[in-house]
Amino acid sequence: MSSSALAPPRHVAIVMDGNGRWAKKRFLPRFFGHKAGVDALVKVVQACIDRDIEHLTVFAFSSENWKRPSDEVSGLMGLVLAAVSRYLAKMGAMGVRIRIVGDRDAVSDKLRNAWNEAESTTAHNTKLTLNVAFNYGGRWDIVQACKKALAAGVKPEDMSEAKLSEFMAMSYAPDPDLFIRTGGEVRISNFLLWQVAYTEFVFSDCLWPEFGERELDAAIAAFHERDRRFGGVKDAPVAA
Ligand code: IPE
Ligand code: IPE
Numbered sequence: 001m002s003s004s005a006l007a008p009p010r011h012v013a014i015v016m017d018g019n020g021r022w023a024k025k026r027f028l029p030r031f032f033g034h035k036a037g038v039d040a041l042v043k044v045v046q047a048c049i050d051r052d053i054e055h056l057t058v059f060a061f062s063s064e065n066w067k068r069p070s071d072e073v074s075g076l077m078g079l080v081l082a083a084v085s086r087y088l089a090k091m092g093a094m095g096v097r098i099r100i101v102g103d104r105d106a107v108s109d110k111l112r113n114a115w116n117e118a119e120s121t122t123a124h125n126t127k128l129t130l131n132v133a134f135n136y137g138g139r140w141d142i143v144q145a146c147k148k149a150l151a152a153g154v155k156p157e158d159m160s161e162a163k164l165s166e167f168m169a170m171s172y173a174p175d176p177d178l179f180i181r182t183g184g185e186v187r188i189s190n191f192l193l194w195q196v197a198y199t200e201f202v203f204s205d206c207l208w209p210e211f212g213e214r215e216l217d218a219a220i221a222a223f224h225e226r227d228r229r230f231g232g233v234k235d236a237p238v239a240a
């Protein structure tokens with residue numbers, strides 16, 4: 001069977017890495033790599049809609065990215081604000097529901113307001129949920145879930161994997177089926193830690209601004225080749 005006839009992954013998570021190197025190759029400041037990265041994202045969102053993917057979660061800014069030079073950080077913040085005003089209407093027209101996952105406390109009021117607007121104006125859309133992980137860390141997510149569970153009065157005897165999952169930032173989404181990292185590095189860099197217990201990983205040397213439909217299809221084809229056992233065995237004899 002061709003891979004296109006197979007069910008698509010319901011949830012794809014992407015570490016959009018390699019913007020800086022893409023710019024460097026062109027003797028451009030890193031900012032231009034991030035700018036090209038936004039354009040790549042818009043195309044990939046459409047490609048995911050075309051492939052009936054339900055959730056796309058993208059790593060846009062990690063808890064650790066504050067360590068970057070302040071001009072790069074402020075450039076990124078400005079770029080995100082500009083991207084919201086430039087693409088929000090288009091995303092809405094495409095049927096995209098936008099959700100922001102991450103610690104909003106540390107971002108500016110302006111950006112927080114833009115996030116709120118992006119979420120509220122797209123809340124009714126159903127084609128694809130775009131989860132933007134911003135000021136996000138997998139460890140932050142686990143800690144904030146624990147804090148919320150404690151604040152809600154969850155007792156130790158009632159705590160379970162399913163219970164803690166209810167407090168994770170993306171409790172509304174199924175766990176990712178496919179994790180893609182562009183840019184050639186083979187690591188998670190504190191992206192979704194809790195949620196990737198049984199996710200299939202695909203690492204690509206492609207730099208994020210160059211990632212498009214062809215690379216997405218290659219990752220989905222690799223996903224379809226995987227034998228997902230979730231700890232069980234395939235073709236297990238039926239118990240007598
Ligand atoms: C990823 O690209 C985007 C962000 C982390 C915001 P990088 O900026 O990490 O690009 P490289 O890895 O330096 O090429
Ligand atoms: C991960 O990329 C974060 C994002 C893509 C937003 P980094 O470039 O920050 O990761 P490291 O530093 O190579 O691990």
Ligand code: MG
Pocket residue numbers: 017018019183
């Ligand atoms: Mg990087």
